[in-house]
């Protein structure tokens with residue numbers, strides 16, 4: 033699903049940017065170009081970034097199964 037139509041950035045692109053090391057909305061914005069045109073996608077993009085960063089943090093904190 034496209035989050036940012038102007039820059040053709042999907043939810044998958046945002047999650048991939050975070051998995052690749054982006055830790056903030058600004059990191060994702062710099063890597064994907066999301067929200068850099070009309071800006072009407074910013075609220076949805078920020079929500080997705082926050083949720084994805086939190087998910088990555090929780091996954092990193094989980095113990096490795098033996």
Ligand code: FES
Nearest residue numbers: 036038069070071
């Ligand atoms: S829809 Fe994302 S900048 Fe326009």
